[in-house]
Amino acid sequence: MATTRRDPLTLEVVELIGTVVARYYEEYEHAAAQYSLTGAQARVLGLLSLEPMPMRRIAQKLKCEPSNVTGIVDRLEARDLVERRPDPADRRVKLAAPTPQGLETAARLRDSLNFAREPLASLSEDERRVLRDLLKRMLGEGLA
Numbered sequence: 001m002a003t004t005r006r007d008p009l010t011l012e013v014v015e016l017i018g019t020v021v022a023r024y025y026e027e028y029e030h031a032a033a034q035y036s037l038t039g040a041q042a043r044v045l046g047l048l049s050l051e052p053m054p055m056r057r058i059a060q061k062l063k064c065e066p067s068n069v070t071g072i073v074d075r076l077e078a079r080d081l082v083e084r085r086p087d088p089a090d091r092r093v094k095l096a097a098p099t100p101q102g103l104e105t106a107a108r109l110r111d112s113l114n115f116a117r118e119p120l121a122s123l124s125e126d127e128r129r130v131l132r133d134l135l136k137r138m139l140g141e142g143l144a
Contacts, residue, residue: 027115034112035105042109044072045081045098049106052097054087081105 025039032042040062047053047061055073059066073096076082081102087093098106120128 023115027113031109031112035109037105037109038072040068041072041076044069044096045076045102045106046110048082048096048098049103049110052085052095054093054095058096076102 029039032039055069059069084094087095
């Protein structure tokens, strides 16, 4: 059985991570609202701007139910920000993909998110690399 770390430093780090996450989501919700999107819609659009993907994979990445993703994609599709298309590798599977307008909206949305970008800019490249590597380790994405 693993022991729970309750030392003051660990508790402080956990609290700081929680504060960072809360601020990130608050800014994301505010930025999304400027484009008449919910935070969830903005996150799906941002994810799809990186690559088209099936609903199930979107749900896995966002840690939610596929039925929730279907509703979000439906609303994005109604606004001509996302379209469904057959997966070239398996035509039985539908991919959600951003439209040109969706890509433009995702880029503008990403550009308006300054919460993490500005403080990170004050760190050196080495400090950002260390922070990235520590966060990856915390997420179980160990480095090779």
